[in-house]
Amino acid sequence: MKYTHTGLTNAEVQLYRAKYGSNELEMANQESLWSKLVGNFKDPIIIILCVALGLVLVLSFFGMTEWYEALAISLAVVLAVLVSTLSEYKNEASFRNLQQEASRILCNVFRNGNITKVNIGDLVRGDFLLLQSGDKVPADARIIDGELHVNQALLNGEPESIRKSPATEPRKNDDSPFSNSRMVFRGSVVDEGEAVAVVEQVGENTIFGQLNRELNIKSERLSPLQVKLADLATLISKFGYIAATIIGISFMFNRVVIAQDFDLNLILTYLQDWRVLVQDLLNAIVLAIIIVVAAVPEGLPMMIAIVLSLNMRKMLAEKVLVRKLLGIETSGSINILFSDKTGTLTKGSLEPRYLLSGNGQSYMGYDAIPEKLQEMVRLAILENTFSVLNPNGEPIGGNSSERAIVKFISPEKRSYFHSRSVHRNVIRFDSSRKFSATEVEGDDQFKAVFEEPVITLVKGATEIVMQNCTHFIDETGQRQPLNKNQEEKIMESADGLAEKGIRLLTLAYGSEGIDKEKSIPKNLTLIGALGISDEIREESADAIANDFRAGINVVMITGDRKGTAIALAKEMGLLKNAEDIVLSSAEMNAMDDDQLVELLPRLRVVARALPTDKSRMVRIAQSQGLVVGMTGDGVNDAPALKMADVGFAMGNGSEVAKESSDIVILDDNFSSINNAIRYGRSIFKSIRKFIIFQLTVNLAAVLTALLAPFFGVEFPLTIIQLLWINIIMDSLAAIAFGGEPAISRYMEEPPIKRDANILSPYMIASVLTGGIYISVVSLLFLTVPAFKDFFIRNGAFDIEVFMAAFFNLFILMILFNGFNARTEKFNLLENIRKTRGFCG
Amino acid sequence: MALIIIIQVIITYVGDEILRSKPLLLTEWLIIIAVAFTIIPVDMVKKWVFGFYGNKGYI
Numbered sequence: 001m002k003y004t005h006t007g008l009t010n011a012e013v014q015l016y017r018a019k020y021g022s023n024e025l026e027m028a029n030q031e032s033l034w035s036k037l038v039g040n041f042k043d044p045i046i047i048i049l050c051v052a053l054g055l056v057l058v059l060s061f062f063g064m065t066e067w068y069e070a071l072a073i074s075l076a077v078v079l080a081v082l083v084s085t086l087s088e089y090k091n092e093a094s095f096r097n098l099q100q101e102a103s104r105i106l107c108n109v110f111r112n113g114n115i116t117k118v119n120i121g122d123l124v125r126g127d128f129l130l131l132q133s134g135d136k137v138p139a140d141a142r143i144i145d146g147e148l149h150v151n152q153a154l155l156n157g158e159p160e161s162i163r164k165s166p167a168t169e170p171r172k173n174d175d176s177p178f179s180n181s182r183m184v185f186r187g188s189v190v191d192e193g194e195a196v197a198v199v200e201q202v203g204e205n206t207i208f209g210q211l212n213r214e215l216n217i218k219s220e221r222l223s224p225l226q227v228k229l230a231d232l233a234t235l236i237s238k239f240g241y242i243a244a245t246i247i248g249i250s251f252m253f254n255r256v257v258i259a260q261d262f263d264l265n266l267i268l269t270y271l272q273d274w275r276v277l278v279q280d281l282l283n284a285i286v287l288a289i290i291i292v293v294a295a296v297p298e299g300l301p302m303m304i305a306i307v308l309s310l311n312m313r314k315m316l317a318e319k320v321l322v323r324k325l326l327g328i329e330t331s332g333s334i335n336i337l338f339s340d341k342t343g344t345l346t347k348g349s350l351e352p353r354y355l356l357s358g359n360g361q362s363y364m365g366y367d368a369i370p371e372k373l374q375e376m377v378r379l380a381i382l383e384n385t386f387s388v389l390n391p392n393g394e395p396i397g398g399n400s401s402e403r404a405i406v407k408f409i410s411p412e413k414r415s416y417f418h419s420r421s422v423h424r425n426v427i428r429f430d431s432s433r434k435f436s437a438t439e440v441e442g443d444d445q446f447k448a449v450f451e452e453p454v455i456t457l458v459k460g461a462t463e464i465v466m467q468n469c470t471h472f473i474d475e476t477g478q479r480q481p482l483n484k485n486q487e488e489k490i491m492e493s494a495d496g497l498a499e500k501g502i503r504l505l506t507l508a509y510g511s512e513g514i515d516k517e518k519s520i521p522k523n524l525t526l527i528g529a530l531g532i533s534d535e536i537r538e539e540s541a542d543a544i545a546n547d548f549r550a551g552i553n554v555v556m557i558t559g560d561r562k563g564t565a566i567a568l569a570k571e572m573g574l575l576k577n578a579e580d581i582v583l584s585s586a587e588m589n590a591m592d593d594d595q596l597v598e599l600l601p602r603l604r605v606v607a608r609a610l611p612t613d614k615s616r617m618v619r620i621a622q623s624q625g626l627v628v629g630m631t632g633d634g635v636n637d638a639p640a641l642k643m644a645d646v647g648f649a650m651g652n653g654s655e656v657a658k659e660s661s662d663i664v665i666l667d668d669n670f671s672s673i674n675n676a677i678r679y680g681r682s683i684f685k686s687i688r689k690f691i692i693f694q695l696t697v698n699l700a701a702v703l704t705a706l707l708a709p710f711f712g713v714e715f716p717l718t719i720i721q722l723l724w725i726n727i728i729m730d731s732l733a734a735i736a737f738g739g740e741p742a743i744s745r746y747m748e749e750p751p752i753k754r755d756a757n758i759l760s761p762y763m764i765a766s767v768l769t770g771g772i773y774i775s776v777v778s779l780l781f782l783t784v785p786a787f788k789d790f791f792i793r794n795g796a797f798d799i800e801v802f803m804a805a806f807f808n809l810f811i812l813m814i815l816f817n818g819f820n821a822r823t824e825k826f827n828l829l830e831n832i833r834k835t836r837g838f839c840g
Numbered sequence: 841m842a843l844i845i846i847i848q849v850i851i852t853y854v855g856d857e858i859l860r861s862k863p864l865l866l867t868e869w870l871i872i873i874a875v876a877f878t879i880i881p882v883d884m885v886k887k888w889v890f891g892f893y894g895n896k897g898y899i
Contacts (some may be wrong), residue, residue, distance in 0.1 A: 068857065079868060538861050718859070757844045762898065765886055766883070769883060774877055781875065790867065801868070804862040805864055809875060812876035820880060824899045828880070
């Protein structure tokens with residue numbers, strides 16, 4: 001326990017918040033509903049509709065059309081704009097809110113005499129922050145205790161981290177506030193160290209807050225899928241314009257030539273009546289415009305935002321937080337997934353089960369250890385940790401192993417732990433050093449146990465610490481020389497335990513201090529080794545099997561020794577075949593890229609991995625054209641997360657890792673990564689289904705309107721009817737298809753190719769089948785006399801009833817085809833209950 | 841989708857001239873439903889044909 005501060009009381013927090021403001025930042029670039037509305041009125045389709053409206057108004061002014069036609073068009077214009085603006089706005093807003101809510105950042109603060117986790121928005125001026133490596137600095141604050149290396153790249157672009165401490169150092173000769181060595185600033189990242197800092201500026205008054213206001217954060221660029229959809233929409237629009245021109249011309253041809261029975265004289269008489277001619281010409285233009293409106297799928301590029309926001313809540317329920325749109329889209333294409341072991345594939349609860357002492361004795365649980373040794377273990381753990389205890393004795397902060405080791409001590413023995421020892425120097429644990437150390441100038445209690453005023457406590461990987469051990473503590477607490485035989489025995493049992501998936505973490509101490517290079521001290525005395533086991537998550541084996549079926553290669557990355565890694569990988573079903581390969585980091589580094597490329601398809605486990613290995617593996621996999629998923633939680637993982645096609649950060653991980661990621665896995669669970677991939681695939685499929693549905697409608701409407709005049713039906717669908725069809729297709733149907741659930745069947749297919757065409761052969765066949773069939777049935781219905789016999793009113797055929805029936809027939813066919821589009825299976829009602837919005 | 845159907849039926853009865861609509865009798869509804877429904881078996885045939893193409897049979 002390094003720091004204790006009382007911090008502010010709740011009353012003070014309220015007072016300061018009222019006085020100095022809160023730490024919330026306003027979101028810079030929220031497009032208002034109004035500006036969206038104006039933007040949507042500029043949509044080309046809307047402009048075209050307005051032209052149509054103008055023409056129709058002119059016609060009705062001369063009494064050539066009914067007044068309601070103009071009204072209906074204006075209604076359609078307003079409705080189309082309103083519906084699309086509202087749904088876009090609502091979906092975007094809910095997406096952003098959920099994202100913000102779930103990505104709230106917590107920080108450690110001293111309040112009411114305890115250390116607590118507080119949402120950064122709730123910080124006030126005067127709060128005492130505890131900053132540790134991997135934290136994001138939540139406000140501008142002055143360091144009062146400890147030392148930090150912070151990276152201020154976000155603020156000033158400097159990539160190197162600089163030292164910050166309470167000591168007043170002469171200011172460098174520049175005006176930049178960032179060179180102040182006592183202040184840390186919101187938005188910077190703690191690379192190393194630990195410190196307590198007092199908040200001086202909050203919210204908009206921080207430098208970051210001011211920048212944020214000025215900068216107006218850039219909006220996310222279009223994702224490849226959005227680009228593909230926009231391209232498709234443009235292509236179809238062209239087709240629509242051509243079809244509209246043909247329909248317009250054929251309408252005129254019908255009027256001028258066919259309606260005059262191909263009689264030249266009649267044609268000439270027709271042409272002489274300019275009033276009729278102009279009216280027909282204007283009608284042809286309006287018709288063409290409406291065909292354009294019906295054919296252009298203006299809702300298509302919007303589709304992905306709708307699908308995503310409809311799925312956001314469901315994904316959050318399955319612990320998937322999408323930070324970047326691109327991430328969820330690409331996750332459907334992942335074909336190699338590198339996953340951390342600890343906390344992701346395993347529970348990460350890391351239970352230390354027993355202590356192995358230097359003479360080979362093992363003690364099950366803390367209470368079984370003899371008194372003197374027990375006290376040594378306790379101090380060696382509590383004085384050499386980056387975890388901080390809250391009043392209940394629960395460890396906060398530090399890494400997962402540190403928290404686990406603290407938990408080895410019985411709760412009552414840790415909750416009242418107070419020490420006046422001074423920590424002169426520390427080495428933080430990191431995965432390349434594989435040990436941590438603290439140089440302690442002990443208080444009386446400490447000196448009584450270790451019998452020396454200043455000692456260095458070391459804990460770390462057994463093979464690293466054991467190398468430097470010369471003595472050990474026996475069961476009576478006496479220091480004894482360690483002979484080769486005993487050392488070998490300990491290493492042997494470490495190997496044996498590794499085969500069972502149990503990791504040993506060794507505690508030792510020495511009288512040498514910590515040197516400048518931060519190398520491991522020599523002449524250590526072994527206190528004991530803690531056997532830590534990490535249970536595999538129950539879901540992991542299934543999830544891994546699922547991934548292999550889905551054509552995704554899973555590679556486990558672990559800091560464990562090879563033996564431990566193999567044992568765990570076998571248990572998870574990751575190692576099944578004789579050809580599967582397990583590499584240690586050292587073996588990997590001995591190979592060149594070409595060798596690794598060759599092994600990659602069979603690689604299953606990387607043991608004793610270093611953070612740099614991750615980046616290399618991402619690079620090599622990408623060079624083979626693979627779409628790479630990578631998990632990470634530490635500061636060191638950030639480069640690999642950024643580099644990977646989809647970076648998954650863990651909810652419990654550092655803020656820096658989350659910042660670099662595309663998707664945050666809130667429960668750290670490997671099976672939730674699977675959910676993300678399943679959603680990625682399903683969203684892509686939902687969009688394809690919607691395209692099938694919409695294109696079928698477009699094709700059917702255009703074909704029917706084009707061909708019917710040749711069979712004597714001038715307007716099979718009126719302008720207003722076409723507009724109505726257009727509205728259902730673009731808005732309501734998008735919602736219906738967007739609500740499709742994430743279907744596990746899609747995990748049995750190979751990954752979607754990243755450059756896959758948005759139109760698959762299946763889709764083209766579906767659109768052609770549906771579109772052509774609907775138009776053929778429409779034409780048959782309109783022309784075959786047998787149908788007309790059913791629509792009798794007052795004993796005679798009623799054309800108005802017949803045409804109303806035809807309109808309903810057309811709509812019903814479209815709706816029935818919606819069920820066809822839902823699935824490629826024969827069971828059209830598959831998952832229909834889970835599909836929010838399809839029926840309701 | 842149900843929403844679309846409900847609106848559609850309402851329009852049929854109140855749309856009148858604007859949507860060129862007229863109330864339909866039950867038998868007339870049954871006829872158009874039956875005719876429209878044929879699109880489902882037709883699409884089934886397409887799915888069945890596509891079933892032979894392995895991976896290409898996916899949406």
